[in-house]
Amino acid sequence: MNSVTTRVRGVPETAERGASLPRAGKAAATGAAGPRERRGAARLLLGTAAVVLVFPFLYMVLLSLQRTSDLGPGGLLPRPGNLTFDNYAAMARAIDVWHALGNSLVFTAGAVLATVVIGLPAGYALARLSFRGRAVTFTVLLSILVVPFVLLMIPMYVITVRDFRLADSYLGMVLPYAVNPLAVYLFRQFFRRLPAEVFEAARLDGASETRTLWRVAVPLARPAILSAVLVTCIVPWNEFLWPFLVAKNASMQPMAVGLAGFVSTLRYQGLANGFGVMMAGAVVLVLPVIVLVAVFLRWFVQVDLGSGSKG
Amino acid sequence: MSAAPMTLPRARRRGPRALAGRHPVGVLMVLPFLAYVGVVYAYPFGYAVWMALHDYFFTAPGAEVAQPFTGLSTFRTVFSDGALWSSLGHLGVFLALSLPLTLVVSLALALALRGSRLRGLLSALFYLPYASSSVAVICAWIALLSGDGVLSGLLGGAAPEPSWLVNSGWAMPVIALFVSWKMMGFHILTYLAALQNVPGELYEAATVDGAGRWRTLWTVTVPGVRPATTLIVVLSLVTSANLFTEPYLLTGSGGPDGASSTPLLLIYQKGVEQSHPGQAAAIGIVLTVVVVLVSLVAGTLMERGER
Numbered sequence: 001m002n003s004v005t006t007r008v009r010g011v012p013e014t015a016e017r018g019a020s021l022p023r024a025g026k027a028a029a030t031g032a033a034g035p036r037e038r039r040g041a042a043r044l045l046l047g048t049a050a051v052v053l054v055f056p057f058l059y060m061v062l063l064s065l066q067r068t069s070d071l072g073p074g075g076l077l078p079r080p081g082n083l084t085f086d087n088y089a090a091m092a093r094a095i096d097v098w099h100a101l102g103n104s105l106v107f108t109a110g111a112v113l114a115t116v117v118i119g120l121p122a123g124y125a126l127a128r129l130s131f132r133g134r135a136v137t138f139t140v141l142l143s144i145l146v147v148p149f150v151l152l153m154i155p156m157y158v159i160t161v162r163d164f165r166l167a168d169s170y171l172g173m174v175l176p177y178a179v180n181p182l183a184v185y186l187f188r189q190f191f192r193r194l195p196a197e198v199f200e201a202a203r204l205d206g207a208s209e210t211r212t213l214w215r216v217a218v219p220l221a222r223p224a225i226l227s228a229v230l231v232t233c234i235v236p237w238n239e240f241l242w243p244f245l246v247a248k249n250a251s252m253q254p255m256a257v258g259l260a261g262f263v264s265t266l267r268y269q270g271l272a273n274g275f276g277v278m279m280a281g282a283v284v285l286v287l288p289v290i291v292l293v294a295v296f297l298r299w300f301v302q303v304d305l306g307s308g309s310k311g
Numbered sequence: 312m313s314a315a316p317m318t319l320p321r322a323r324r325r326g327p328r329a330l331a332g333r334h335p336v337g338v339l340m341v342l343p344f345l346a347y348v349g350v351v352y353a354y355p356f357g358y359a360v361w362m363a364l365h366d367y368f369f370t371a372p373g374a375e376v377a378q379p380f381t382g383l384s385t386f387r388t389v390f391s392d393g394a395l396w397s398s399l400g401h402l403g404v405f406l407a408l409s410l411p412l413t414l415v416v417s418l419a420l421a422l423a424l425r426g427s428r429l430r431g432l433l434s435a436l437f438y439l440p441y442a443s444s445s446v447a448v449i450c451a452w453i454a455l456l457s458g459d460g461v462l463s464g465l466l467g468g469a470a471p472e473p474s475w476l477v478n479s480g481w482a483m484p485v486i487a488l489f490v491s492w493k494m495m496g497f498h499i500l501t502y503l504a505a506l507q508n509v510p511g512e513l514y515e516a517a518t519v520d521g522a523g524r525w526r527t528l529w530t531v532t533v534p535g536v537r538p539a540t541t542l543i544v545v546l547s548l549v550t551s552a553n554l555f556t557e558p559y560l561l562t563g564s565g566g567p568d569g570a571s572s573t574p575l576l577l578i579y580q581k582g583v584e585q586s587h588p589g590q591a592a593a594i595g596i597v598l599t600v601v602v603v604l605v606s607l608v609a610g611t612l613m614e615r616g617e618r
Contacts, residue, residue: 038524043423043427045419052492053492054439057443059455060448060450071455072460075461125336126341129334129337131331131332131334131337137345142606142607145606146545148552150575152356152359152595152599154359154362154588154591155355155356156351159350213340238443259447260446263560264559275454278453278454279450281450285447286447289444290439293435297434
């Protein structure tokens with residue numbers, strides 16, 4: 001069983017990617033006419049893209065540390081006399097930061113937990129079980145995979161606030177994010193790729209389907225669960241519109257909503273360094289995500305490999 | 312599609328299997344998911360239809376007020392309103408600018424990235440805007456594009472007046488540029504994955520045939536990544552229907568003077584700010600139907616490409 005486990009766990013990551021990587025490498029080598037100048041052009045392109053894609057983040061950090069804002073090109077060189085952490089303190093006074101970050105965390109954790117608890121069995125059933133309604137369920141999954149529920153935000157708002165009485169509550173915030181459809185799709189894709197023998201063996205041993213799910217499928221699915229948790233957690237953490245509607249009470253607002261409120265009223269605040277304070281809030285909001293991407297990039301990338309983009 | 316192992320057909324039986332299929336427990340396993348879809352998609356959709364067909368207005372909880380049936384008049388109001396059409400026109404501008412930019416640049420970067428030794432590090436950097444909160448990166452862009460920001464500073468006299476975010480000619484192009492920038496990392500990785508599935512033999516054959524670099528790109532690479540291109544086009548359409556935070560924060564409530572309003576912003580303004588929830592619901596219904604149709608076509612294409 002142990003050797004099977006190891007082999008199986010490798011399926012979505014090593015085996016598949018490993019098989020295609022040499023091919024891609026060869027293709028790159030054979031497709032290269034005039035390899036040196038071509039590589040030079042590629043480097044220039046990649047370098048430019050890296051600067052363009054990362055610059056706003058550096059700019060954000062830089063402005064957050066300036067005593068008096070200098071938004072122009074001259075401000076890009078940090079001057080020691082103009083550096084300060086005061087903006088962060090001012091931001092913590094303007095937005096109740098610890099509360100806001102706590103709200104973001106609860107909102108995110110709730111969405112992740114519900115997604116795994118509801119989505120994992122659904123993904124498993126869609127991949128490995130044969131039951132009436134499976135095709136319909138899968139079609140439903142595919143359609144909500146890309147349909148933003150916010151198109152129906154007004155009726156959803158009325159239902160959440162009037163029918164369920166969930167205004168200014170974590171439950172109301174989490175409700176539309178309780179299942180991340182991409183995570184369900186990832187679970188399904190993962191379970192589909194596992195060799196049938198693993199499940200056959202469990203069935204021959206007389207294990208029930210639920211037992212097979214918990215004892216065989218879930219332990220094997222740990223990489224898929226990590227991927228699903230990662231894609232799921234950045235959505236509520238970054239979300240603005242829905243929590244903005246549901247959480248009218250400032251003490252319930254997640255960080256993204258608090259910061260957006262600060263931005264849209266910036267010109268009325270009369271703060272000495274509004275831009276610096278705004279950037280301090282932005283840095284606090286993106287920092288956890290940057291750390292997450294840095295640590296778990298491989299899993300994020302794997303998500304894209306598995307999420308239906310395969311040609 | 313059928314991943315479950317096949318077994319010999321059995322004699323028909325009564326009981327749960329006849330009703331629910333070979334693994335009745337599967338129904339239980341997808342039930343919570345279907346309940347979620349019911350509460351978050353189906354019920355609001357049905358409620359939206361009811362709101363749009365009646366003279367709906369917000370009332371205090373528990374208050375019983377007559378909300379008479381008005382038929383399709385709300386839809387007529389919405390469709391004869393110039394605001395909806397101009398917001399749809401803005402999405403046209405958005406797509407006309409962001410689609411070519413996204414497709415060309417992300418494919419070029421995926422190709423460049425494929426041969427790079429720094430692929431891991433660069434992927435992480437490229438992915439950052441996509442993974443980050445729109446609200447946070449919009450903060451940086453507001454400063455970047457303000458009148459005394461870096462961009463206008465570098466361009467000097469060539470910078471537009473009034474500056475980018477308060478210039479009605481530039482507001483929508485700036486949003487297209489911002490969203491292309493933010494989504495670029497995701498699209499690059501999508502193309503990178505698709506490139507790995509283009510058979511190497513095709514490149515060899517192209518080389519043998521003496522095809523040049525551009526010819527190989529057009530005859531091998533571009534057709535080879537077509538499923539990814541389809542996915543990116545569809546996701547861009549969906550993204551455009553979903554534009555809210557950008558016009559709300561970056562250009563200040565669809566400003567200047569409505570030049571960057573979008574349908575979702577219109578839904579918010581009609582439903583929340585102007586208290587026309589029925590009209591907001593009607594716009595939502597139309598958009599949802601369009602997006603569902605697009606997504607079903609996309610789903611079929613994706614599944615087909617997978618096999």
